[in-house]
Amino acid sequence: MKTIEEINQRIKDGDAVVVTATEMTQIVRENGAEKAAEDIDVVTTGTFGAMCSSGAFLNFGHTDPPIKMTKTFLNGVESYSGLAAVDTYIGATQPSRNPDVGIEYGGAHVIEDLINGKDVELVADSYGTDCYPLTEVKTQVNLENLNDAVMINPRNSYQNYAAAVNSTDEPIYTYMGTLLPNMGNVSFSSAGGLSPLLNDPYFQTIGLGTKIFLCGAEGYVIGEGTQHSTEVKRENGVPVDGAGTMMLKGDMKQMDHEFIRGATMPKYGSTLFVGVGVPIPVLNSDIAKRTAIADEDITCRVTDYGVARRSKPTILETNYQELRSGSIEINGVEVETSPLSSYKKAVKIAKELQSWIENGKFLLTSPVNLLAHEGYSPNPLKLGGKLLL
Amino acid sequence: MKAWLYFSPKMANKAVITDLVKNFDVNFNILRADIDSQGGKMLMEINGPEAEQGIAYIENAGINVSPIKRVVKKDENMCIDCGACVSLCPVHAIIVDDDWTVEVKDKECIGCKLCSYSCPTKAIKVIE
Numbered sequence: 001m002k003t004i005e006e007i008n009q010r011i012k013d014g015d016a017v018v019v020t021a022t023e024m025t026q027i028v029r030e031n032g033a034e035k036a037a038e039d040i041d042v043v044t045t046g047t048f049g050a051m052c053s054s055g056a057f058l059n060f061g062h063t064d065p066p067i068k069m070t071k072t073f074l075n076g077v078e079s080y081s082g083l084a085a086v087d088t089y090i091g092a093t094q095p096s097r098n099p100d101v102g103i104e105y106g107g108a109h110v111i112e113d114l115i116n117g118k119d120v121e122l123v124a125d126s127y128g129t130d131c132y133p134l135t136e137v138k139t140q141v142n143l144e145n146l147n148d149a150v151m152i153n154p155r156n157s158y159q160n161y162a163a164a165v166n167s168t169d170e171p172i173y174t175y176m177g178t179l180l181p182n183m184g185n186v187s188f189s190s191a192g193g194l195s196p197l198l199n200d201p202y203f204q205t206i207g208l209g210t211k212i213f214l215c216g217a218e219g220y221v222i223g224e225g226t227q228h229s230t231e232v233k234r235e236n237g238v239p240v241d242g243a244g245t246m247m248l249k250g251d252m253k254q255m256d257h258e259f260i261r262g263a264t265m266p267k268y269g270s271t272l273f274v275g276v277g278v279p280i281p282v283l284n285s286d287i288a289k290r291t292a293i294a295d296e297d298i299t300c301r302v303t304d305y306g307v308a309r310r311s312k313p314t315i316l317e318t319n320y321q322e323l324r325s326g327s328i329e330i331n332g333v334e335v336e337t338s339p340l341s342s343y344k345k346a347v348k349i350a351k352e353l354q355s356w357i358e359n360g361k362f363l364l365t366s367p368v369n370l371l372a373h374e375g376y377s378p379n380p381l382k383l384g385g386k387l388l389l
Numbered sequence: 390m391k392a393w394l395y396f397s398p399k400m401a402n403k404a405v406i407t408d409l410v411k412n413f414d415v416n417f418n419i420l421r422a423d424i425d426s427q428g429g430k431m432l433m434e435i436n437g438p439e440a441e442q443g444i445a446y447i448e449n450a451g452i453n454v455s456p457i458k459r460v461v462k463k464d465e466n467m468c469i470d471c472g473a474c475v476s477l478c479p480v481h482a483i484i485v486d487d488d489w490t491v492e493v494k495d496k497e498c499i500g501c502k503l504c505s506y507s508c509p510t511k512a513i514k515v516i517e
């Protein structure tokens with residue numbers, strides 16, 4: 001048993017033992033969880049996936065004469081203006097208002113461009129008030145001259161996520177990428193054994209106030225993400241389907257372009273690839289055992305996106321070792337798999353966070369409130385009229 | 390080698406390819422074909438001991454042979470190594486390395502463009 005304070009003292013002294021979740025799997029296999037809990041102080045995790053529920057609050061500063069912006073566009077992408085005069089929220093999936101551009105350049109690309117230091121065109125208008133008489137503004141903004149650029153992502157880093165196939169005769173284009181007809185490929189999206197919430201599946205250490213790696217900067221967990229769910233079936237202690245999520249916050253001015261990317265899923269929309277790494281303090285042997293979870297211990301359902309319903313039929317169950325091998329067998333046929341979330345970057349994030357902690361640059365925080373591990377199950381939205389699907 | 394074969398309308402019905410296989414020791418693989426009575430084009434991979442003679446033969450027969458050099462190119466700065474393109478490639482020209490880098494083998498590419506269409510960061514382009 002150790003405390004976060006003790007671990008932080010060791011980090012300051014340069015004595016902390018920090019390993020990645022992949023290394024931890026091996027260590028616990030060899031030495032057992034009891035010994036690993038004594039030897040290891042922190043386990044680092046990482047993931048780099050498409051996370052649609054992402055965005056940023058920006059503050060532009062006041063013009064003279066001032067304007068109360070009521071419609072705001074950044075490089076032609078609308079951002080939400082229902083806030084104070086020069087505050088806005090740019091959401092990752094908002095498409096360009098220019099129909100020729102559409103989903104090819106969306107809010108996610110605006111966020112990437114800002115982090116990349118590029119100038120972004122701001123166009124806003126207003127109905128004008130006595131105290132905010134200006135009704136139009138058109139100018140350039142960039143990360144440096146924005147007062148604030150705070151990324152707040154309502155839902156990131158799903159604990160697990162079902163893989164996708166397509167049983168129909170036509171290709172379909174989804175947020176899981178292009179799915180070839182007749183179950184021609186499988187798309188999955190989780191860093192598996194390296195993924196943050198799969199290494200702390202009962203949220204024994206992660207919660208409001210946990211300091212994390214977010215897109216190359218220090219960020220924070222600010223609570224459960226939207227659609228956080230705790231009532232999903234578990235195997236080997238981890239949920240077999242999408243379950244827990246995190247709401248995250250970070251300062252865009254500190255972020256690194258290498259760990260963030262605007263993207264477009266064809267015929268679906270724009271989305272943001274977000275790099276997240278969470279440090280897990282090894283406070284006891286139970287936590288050590290949980291962080292030892294390996295790709296082969298994490299069940300992943302393969303579901304049919306050819307059925308356009310909220311709950312898609314499960315074709316089979318597999319695990320991340322099989323998915324990462326390049327192909328899985330479906331009905332006696334070897335079908336190729338695509339990861340969709342970048343495992344290479346996930347590994348890089350876990351290693352980067354490891355080196356931050358080893359070098360004493362990054363101390364752990366004690367969360368004010370752990371993420372809920374029970375009592376959360378999102379409800380469907382009931383339609384008033386007839387079902388259209 | 391891999392090449393586009395262009396057929397004029399006159400050529401479309403002639404059995405040049407059949408004669409090629411009959412008379413020369415070549416292996417060939419038709420990767421794409423778009424031919425009707427008006428002529429058209431065919432992407433073909435031709436190998437084997439008599440590939441060169443075979444190509445000379447079909448050129449003599451009036452088919453325009455245009456060899457393909459680089460077909461597919463990935464911009465390493467734009468690519469995030471997500472792997473979305475890997476399972477889409479019909480000829481396994483896109484692979485994941487041991488360090489999880491996604492690599493495109495342009496020699497094997499047949500230029501179907503499925504990868505470039507589906508790449509979320511537009512990192513992969515097919516140039517012909």
Ligand code: SF4
Pocket residue numbers: 463467468469470471472473474475491507508509510511512513
């Ligand atoms: S889909 Fe695009 S970004 Fe992803 S690995 Fe392929 S080329 Fe790279």
Ligand code: SF4
Pocket residue numbers: 461477478479480481482483493497498499500501502503504505515
């Ligand atoms: S263009 Fe087609 S054949 Fe060439 S690499 Fe891309 S998917 Fe493979």
